[in-house]
Amino acid sequence: MLAAASAVASHQQELARAKGCANVALTGIGLSLLVYASVRAIEDWHNFVTTDTARAFALPLWMTLGVIPFVYVVGLYSSYELAFVSIDLATEDPASRRRAKLALCATLHIRLGRVSSFVGMWPRLVARAASFRDARKIIDEFLTTPKGGQPEKDVGNL
Numbered sequence: 802m803l804a805a806a807s808a809v810a811s812h813q814q815e816l817a818r819a820k821g822c823a824n825v826a827l828t829g830i831g832l833s834l835l836v837y838a839s840v841r842a843i844e845d846w847h848n849f850v851t852t853d854t855a856r857a858f859a860l861p862l863w864m865t866l867g868v869i870p871f872v873y874v875v876g877l878y879s880s881y882e883l884a885f886v887s888i889d890l891a892t893e894d895p896a897s898r899r900r901a902k903l904a905l906c907a908t909l910h911i912r913l914g915r916v917s918s919f920v921g922m923w924p925r926l927v928a929r930a931a932s933f934r935d936a937r938k939i940i941d942e943f944l945t946t947p948k949g950g951q952p953e954k955d956v957g958n959l
Contacts, residue, residue, distance in 0.1 A: 803827050873913065880917040881906070887924035901927040904936035908944070918948050926952060 803823045810820035842849045888901045904927060909916050923943050930936035942952065 803830075877911055877913050877916065880913060880919075884916060884919045884924060887920065888928045891925040891928035897928055897930075900933050901930065901936050904930070904933055904940055908937055908940040914948065915944065919943065921951050923952060 803826050807820050807823040807827065810816035810823060884905060885902055888898055888905070892898060892901075901924070905916075905919070909919070923939070926939050927936050930939055939952075946952070
């Protein structure tokens with residue numbers, strides 16, 4: 802309840818005093834809990850320092866380290882899927898689709914931020930490229946533009 806009061810008060814200037822009071826109360830409660838837990842751990846040291854406790858502390862770390870690569874790979878897969886669908890919508894020619902997708906993968910690799918920003922006119926330009934080399938040139942031009950930037954008009958003339 803105090804955290805909600807602090808959050809609401811932070812958005813309104815006239816509630817600045819209420820925010821300060823809520824933050825002081827939250828700090829006091831947090832420090833009290835920290836002192837209580839420390840005293841309990843010191844008093845019952847032999848039951849506190851066990852392998853089960855060590856596992857309980859390490860589990861969130863292990864879970865985080867295990868999940869982060871998975872989330873990255875899922876995001877990368879989703880971004881490539883969106884780019885591939887955009888390429889498929891841009892052309893009916895299977896050879897052009899294949900060439901554009903191969904050029905995209907060969908140039909962007911596993912850069913999630915760049916793959917996810919490959920939207921707008923870029924998929925259409927790459928799909929309409931006459932050769933693999935031209936498709937890579939367009940993707941290289943995409944890499945030199947600011948993230949989210951759209952192509953200049955002369956890029957499509959490759």
